[in-house]
Amino acid sequence: MFTTRDGSPWEPAYLTAIDGSKCIGCGRCFKVCARDVMHLMGVNDDDELVACSGDDEDEEFVRKVMVLHQAGNCIGCGACSRVCPKACQTHVPAGALAAA
Helix, strand or coil: CEECCCCCEECCEEEEEECCCCCCCCCHHHHHCCCCCEEEEEECCCCCEEECCCCHHHCCCCEEEEEECCHHHCCCCCHHHHHCCCCCEEEEEHHHHHHC
């Protein structure tokens, strides 16, 4: 268990998954994360993930979703979950991951 600067108990909860069926690809989580933990991908007509290029206007996606990119970069701050309007992320407390 960790503590905050004022001594309050705190345990980081790391991002371990993003539910693509719930994610609307709004990018709010990406904008608040400075750790390169996730990135946006397109979903095509065959329900396959497709990389988004810099010029997405020419691409034909059914929708876009956020995907976990570098899970090891997550510091467990929880900023992404606080801004997610669809609650599509799974976070696991550090203690539970250490025990696994």
